[in-house]
Amino acid sequence: MKTDRLIDDTSRPMVHTAFARVFMPPQPPVTPEGVDVLVTARDRLHEPEVIRVAAFCAIWSLMATGCFLPWGGDGWWMALRAVVCLGIWLPIWAVAMQLIVVVPGALCAALESRRVLSNQESLTLATALAVLIFTVAAFLLLASPSLVCQIVGDIWLFALVLEGMLRVVLLIGKLLK
């Protein structure tokens, strides 16, 4: 199937999280003091939102994927094992993070080059696939023997469900307007 919709706005709501729409609604751009001219972009994001979500994803995927490593021990042995586990795990986790972008991205780029998806649609699909991968990681957390990991996994799944519900509410609100 080919599409000619090279520019569309179907993915725009994906750019912002529903949480941010409710708790941090887009503000009119304010020219900072000492600045003569402010030229704003068409697609704008909240910097705190980006940092917040990225930090959450990073910390929690690190925990999710590293929770099966042999942490533990007593005294210095525990500290040594923790350092070794982190030293081994951090680079693997960093590569895994790249793969979360590269693998779905390659699929989307292939679909885009065959004109099955538009530029915006392929970005939407890549985003959705990344969210899916993080959700799988949340289930890994739930399966962990550590209580802390289980709590973090619960938080993610709860947040995801809430995000989905908020998105539906926002969509209905948009349709009713």
Add this chain to the structure above:
Amino acid sequence: MFNVRFYRLPPALTVLFSAMRSLLRRLNVYGDFWLRCLFFGARVCPWFMEPIIAWSMGTAFFLALKKARFAVAANLAVIRPGQTLWQYVKDTFRVIHNFGWTLTDMAHVRVGHEIIDWEIVGQQHLDPLADSKTGVIILTAHMGNYDVAAPLFARRLKRRIHTVRVPDRHAETQEFMKERRTENTSEWLTVHYNEPGSMLAVELTKLLQAGEFVAIQGDRILFDVSAHPAEFRDGIEWQLPRGPFMLSLVARVPIVPVFIVRLGWRRYRIIAREPFVWTGDPRDKTGAQDAAARWWSACLREIVEQHWYQWFVFERVFERPTNREDDES
């Protein structure tokens, strides 16, 4: 008898080694592989993954680029003296991390995403440029996203800007970036490459005399660019490119300093300062060049000290004149 032919590799192995050499060359830090990854990422990376990728890639490059890391730390030691070793390590990482972000934003803009907010400071110095009867040299530094700011700048001024770039070190990278620069480019912008034997100085002088604007980077000495020493601080000198001062003198045009600073997520500030015009004897070439170099050195120093984490110079630029004299003797 020694048979040389006996030691020749079979053709299949020669082809294999040649392909491997080419692959390794492209994986080099100056190779096109990383830039291709960057542009691919700009197209498909979800926004919430960008800080994670930028941080992890920044760390990888920070660890891999030993020479650049030491050069940045050495420059920071002059710009911000008296810090602890740990502070210098952190600051160096911040410079490299920031550089990664500016490249990411550049890739987004080249792909066609309209995502950057621009702040302009010093509009009073830019307004007269639109009505300028003569050409103007826009002197800038390797900081922020000058590559992306130039089209915006040209569009606002409604004047054609000719930017001068040093070609990339690898032919594949140069070709790839040249293609990207021609896509989504502005009608107001022309990119010139300072290639050996290109007689660029003559061409730029003609353009300036015809009333066009020329944007040049004035803080890096790369390859065989002619340098002009200037004082950074008491007892410390740095080398500035002589070209912009010579061009200004020959074409008799003002020099306007413009800096681009990254403020945060997709936000940049364009800072314009008061122009430099040589009002002395036009025949006094040495005096004019010295005055221009002193003025530019003071301008650049102020900006670099204020926005040190944005100054993407990965070579040692500072030297002590006493040491240099000792070396020469």
